[in-house]
Amino acid sequence: MDISWDLLLNAITAGLLLGGFYAAVTAGVSISFGMLDIVNIAHPAFIILGSYIAYFFNIKFGVDPILVSVIALPFFYALGAAVYQVYYLSFEKRGQESLRGLAFFFGLLFVTEVSLILVFGVDYRYVEAAYIGPSLHIGLIDLPLRMLVPCLAALAMFSALQLFVTRTFIGRAIMAVSQDQMALQLMAVDPIRIKRIAFGISIATAAVAGALLIIIQPVEPSVGREYIGRVFAICVLGGLGSMPGTLIAAMLLGVVESLTATFYGPSWAPAVSFGFLLLTLAFRPAGLMGR
């Protein structure tokens, strides 16, 4: 088969860069679904919200999008904590998480998307920054900065999260609450508070992921829905709650999507992640590195 090596190498590189970004996008769901067992399908909507906030401050005031997201972190954290509180009081406490919790998040996803349509319209939006445009060239490989920078930022955030979860007390409490809530209570730590903090962090990551997204590609409100499948596919494939697994799965998905888009056309790309998801659920729901 006559493959252009140039094309192949670049597709794989692009896939790896994309994968790094996907890992950051999924990190939040890794926490909310992997550790807290909350199916927050509205997570991509929060990411898109992050994108639009980055867009707004970038276009209006010329602030760098990543900087906007860092400033937005505490607000998103508060939003996440508030959403969890509502979720807990309405559903978790009553033991009705499954049906109604899902419907709740679906409603949130929907409301967020439609609100963004009403405020910003359906046109694609993009941001402007110094690193959007130029590329690095290493041999045959092109490294567009608009993908490299988000990938590096994503990996930084991802590493920070991993350190947080393994080294700090609250981080370890979060891991504990996913495994044994009772034991945590016996240690006089309020599991509800821990879960609220965890969910807040989960949504905070969406702020950063959103900014990175709009650097990589133009965004419009329904883009979030493409990411639902990707995010849960990576989460499940990587093994729920396993951060290293999430990273590997994200890279894998990124590469496969990139190869598909390059050799078969971009319109097939959404089917890749969702197809991955279905196959994983059907045949290996514990994921690659599952518990």
Add this chain to the structure above:
Amino acid sequence: MAKFSLITIAVGAMVMAGAHWVHVDYLYFASYTILQFIVLATAWNILGGYCGYVNFGSAAFFAMGAYSSVFIHKIYPLPVPLLILAGAIVSGIAGFGMGYLTLRLRGSFFAIATLALAVVLQTLVVNWEYVGGSRGAYIIRPEEIEFAGITINYIEYLFGLMLLLAVIALITARTIERSQLGFGFATIRDDELAAEASGVPTLRIKLIATTISGAFMGMAGAPFPYYIGYLQPSSAFGLEYAVNSIAMPMIGGTTSWIGPLVGAILLGSAQQYATVTISSAVNLLIVGLMLVAFVIIAPNGLVGLVQGWRRAWRKP
């Protein structure tokens, strides 16, 4: 069951006759949409409300019905009732297949899988040139149709078919609800582990639910290309189908057949009104907000609220 069936068919016949007498085309169009939602909401509720398994991909099953009609129409234009049957078979098999792959998992995984299915199917259809791909497919709707010498307006014909489907869906839902099968569904919703331990074959029963639910959604979708004339993936797989099939039963009430009916009529009418007076985006926003509000405040929907009031009224 026989008495209820007779009553519903009689009501249906009266509605049909009344519509014929009024004979305003716009009303036919608007009512068709509401009837379609009655079928979709009832179908969703069989799996969602009765069994507790959330299906986010109603649009996929609906679209499969629509696209199977387009596919068959290109080969040979069969009469719509046969297309409805084809839609039932295609979507029913899809429901069964999806169930078989994912129902062994937890409910939340199933829900995510349904989302995935919707997107995979949409991608497949968008890339399938034979049924029009992303450009869409045209179906020319005849002006009228003849039955045993009587000629009626085609749109009235479609309206009548959808009315019949709605009646069948409601009768089916109520029959299931009151049967041993419905009893089994309820145990799965309440506590699947305990149901298994009590001897309920949960996988088999869930598969029955997904198959019936999928089949009805496909049946609702089959006449759609004729109704709309020009079928695009974005309209067949539209978000309003996914959100409405969930919002209508949840707002109406998920534990009985009445809930989806009430939800569909109320929300459907409100949306028809809103789309004309405000914009369709705002109307979808309202649906979403109502869903969130109801799910938090009135988890058993309007039917649940009414039941609660009646209980409170009866207590001395």
Add this chain to the structure above:
Amino acid sequence: MTALLHVDNISKRFGGFVALDGIELAVEPGERLGLIGPNGSGKSTLVNCICGTLQNESGSVRFDGHVIDGLAAHQRTHRGIARSFQLPRPFHSMNLADNLRIPLLYTVHARLGPLRSAGDLDARCHELLEMVGLAKKAKQMPRDLTQVEMRKLELARAMAAEPKLLIADESMAGLSHSEIEDILALLVKLNERGITIILIEHIMSAVMSFSQRLAVLVSGKKIADGKPEDVVRNPEVVRAYLGQ
């Protein structure tokens, strides 16, 4: 006489945690076996593996002469294994009588074909509720029951499946002395009718008076299995469980 239930060297892990490590257990038809051990020793995991709620990773489970590994829980219930859950799991959208109707419809009828008319079903539900002292609450909902009443409902639901082997998982926690006596009398009566019973309990007086044989589970291993009076004097048992 071959054993009714034969647990053959089964093991079960959860990730890195070994819940069951090579458990061997045989239960004769008509026997009354007591199963004791500290919390977390694997008793409920063992029950789950026998009943099919969980699948053991190695070894096998034989019931009534057939290997039942791979069978779903409902299939094992059809074959005659019934259990009550340690934390009661009633069907909360139905009243008590309907809770009992489920195993009658789905297990008893599945085995024998529909033998009973609706009236007979009602009578049987009532009879079962009578046996556990809940007959007056037949039309009430599980949320209106006390914890103790819910445990009794659990037991009644297991009995409704007309099992050959009944596993009672801590059904007596929180019961008063006379209530314990009632449940024990009930279990003995069931046993006299030929039902094999495994009793999992922490209440030693009940276990001692009820069991013909006693097995002890500690940290996923069976450390003792024999006559109750011998087992309770076993120094390892005393150290691991009783001496606490």
